[in-house]
Each structure stands twice: as structure tokens, then as C-alpha cells.
Amino acid sequence: MENKKTYHILSLSGGKDSTALAFFMRENMPEIFEKLELVFYDTGCDLPETYDYLNKIEVFLNKEITKVKPEKSFDHIFHTSFLIPAPHRRYCTIELKVKPSWQFIYKRIKNTGEGIFNFYIGIRADEAWRKGISPKTDKEKELINPKYPFVEQNITKQDVEKILTDNGIFYPDYYKWRERNGCYFCFYQKPIDWINLYEHHPDLYKKAMYYEETGRTSYGKIFRWCNYGTLREMIKKENIEKIKNLSALKSKQQDRKTPKLIDLI
Numbered sequence: 015m016e017n018k019k020t021y022h023i024l025s026l027s028g029g030k031d032s033t034a035l036a037f038f039m040r041e042n043m044p045e046i047f048e049k050l051e052l053v054f055y056d057t058g059c060d061l062p063e064t065y066d067y068l069n070k071i072e073v074f075l076n077k078e079i080t081k082v083k084p085e086k087s088f089d090h091i092f093h094t095s096f097l098i099p100a101p102h103r104r105y106c107t108i109e110l111k112v113k114p115s116w117q118f119i120y121k122r123i124k125n126t127g128e129g130i131f132n133f134y135i136g137i138r139a140d141e142a143w144r145k146g147i148s149p150k151t152d153k154e155k156e157l158i159n160p161k162y163p164f165v166e167q168n169i170t171k172q173d174v175e176k177i178l179t180d181n182g183i184f185y186p187d188y189y190k191w192r193e194r195n196g197c198y199f200c201f202y203q204k205p206i207d208w209i210n211l212y213e214h215h216p217d218l219y220k221k222a223m224y225y226e227e228t229g230r231t232s233y234g235k236i237f238r239w240c241n242y243g244t245l246r247e248m249i250k251k252e253n254i255e256k257i258k259n260l261s262a263l264k265s266k267q268q269d270r271k272t273p274k275l276i277d278l279i
């Protein structure tokens with residue numbers, strides 16, 4: 015065990031939490047930060063804002079990010095089966111993220127076959143219920159050692175905001191119009207995210223539209239990325255308006271449900 019080489023890895027998602035963790039570790043865990051490798055699993059399908067943010071992180075931290083790409087692009091995978099990924103068929107995550115992450119690990123240990131990978135994960139203390147990395151097989155347990163510095167140090171969302179602001183990097187630009195990072199066609203998007211994608215990146219919206227119109231489900235039926243309707247229908251003027259109104263109404267209701275501290279006092 016003592017002879018095994020230890021690797022320190024922080025997987026950046028292009029979102030705020032993992033980015034804040036990198037800055038937090040530079041400040042509070044300098045010895046580890048020196049050895050820390052920043053890794054981004056590049057699906058090739060992230061938003062342009064995400065790639066810009068990663069460039070910014072490299073400059074601000076003066077540290078290179080290792081970009082791990084899948085063996086086959088999403089486009090290639092899609093065209094072999096025309097199956098569209100969906101919540102119950104998340105081959106996108108397996109092919110674009112999980113497999114490349116194992117390839118990355120095995121590449122690092124190819125000479126010895128052994129090593130310990132300390133994975134630093136940006137799950138915050140106020141969301142500690144979230145599932146991080148849970149090694150399943152004996153080999154995974156032997157190799158992977160997940161670490162949660164934010165949970166251990168009781169770092170919450172507000173602290174994350176402060177870390178990003180204090181370091182002058184702030185939030186990624188896509189936060190101006192959507193909260194989730196990940197693939198531009200992610201099926202977890204809300205209808206309003208799709209409309210915002212259309213307005214900010216019409217070219218990517220049209221690509222998603224192409225996948226939707228040529229793809230199928232495993233039952234051979236036509237697939238819809240979003241329950242609201244087809245992407246083509248959604249961008250009709252009247253539907254854009256409806257979706258925007260609905261989203262504004264929902265956020266108002268949400269605001270009413272979440273009492274502000276000042277109201278409680």
C-alpha cells in the first residue's frame with residue numbers, strides 16, 4: 015500500500031462548485047494543490063461558455079487542465095444506432111464521461127498497474143446528500159479514494175459564491191441564461207433552457223433539432239428531447255412566448271414558497 019503512487023485529481027465540470035474547489039485548495043491545501051491535476055472530461059458537446067470558462071480557470075490558476083476526450087464523438091456514436099440518449103438510457107454519460115475517466119486512470123497506472131487516486135469532489139456541505147463517486151468493485155475500491163473538502167469544511171453555496179468573487183473569476187457566463195452546465199442537448203433541460211439555447215446559440219439548437227428529427231427511441235418511435243413538444247414546434251413565436259410566461263410564473267411561485275430571512279424575522 016505504501017509503495018503505491020498517489021495521484022491527486024480534481025475533475026472540473028465547467029460549473030461553479032468544482033471551480034471554487036480548485037481555488038479553495040490552492041488557498042487552503044497548497045501542498046496538495048501543487049500535485050493536483052485538473053481534469054475535464056470533454057464530451058465535445060459542452061457550451062462555448064464552458065470552454066471559455068475553462069480557459070479562464072487555466073489562466074487564473076496558472077495551471078493546465080488535462081482534457082480527456084472520449085474515443086468516439088457523440089456524433090459518431092449517434093450515427094451508429096440513431097438512438098437518442100434519455101434519462102433511462104444515459105449512454106451519453108457512460109460513453110462520454112465514465113469510460114474516458116477509466117481510460118484516464120488506467121493510462122496513468124499502465125506501468126505498475128497500481129496507484130491510489132484521490133478524487134476531490136466539489137459537493138458542498140448544504141448538498142451533502144448528493145451522490146459523489148462510489149467505487150463499486152474491489153478494483154475500484156482499491157484505486158479510488160473520493161474526498162469531499164467542502165463537506166468536511168462546511169462550505170456552502172454562499173461560500174462558493176464568495177470564493178469565486180474573491181478570486182475575480184465569478185460564475186461561468188452561461189449562468190446568465192441557464193443554471194446547468196453539460197451538453198447543449200441535455201435532456202434534463204427545462205423548456206425555458208431550450209428557448210434560451212435557441213436565442214443564445216441557434217446553431218447548437220438546430221443541431222439538437224437534427225438529432226431529434228433523425229433519432230429514434232429503442233421502440234422505434236419518434237423521440238422528443240423535451241416533453242413540451244418537438245424542438246421545431248417550441249420555437250414557434252407563440253410557443254416561445256408561452257414557455258417564457260410559464261417559466262416567469264413558476265419562478266414567482268417558487269419565490270413565494272421560499273420565505274426570505276427578512277420576512278421570517
Ligand code: SF4
Nearest residue numbers: 106107196197200201
Ligand atoms: S450532460 Fe446530459 S446529455 Fe450530457 S452526458 Fe450528462 S446526462 Fe448526458
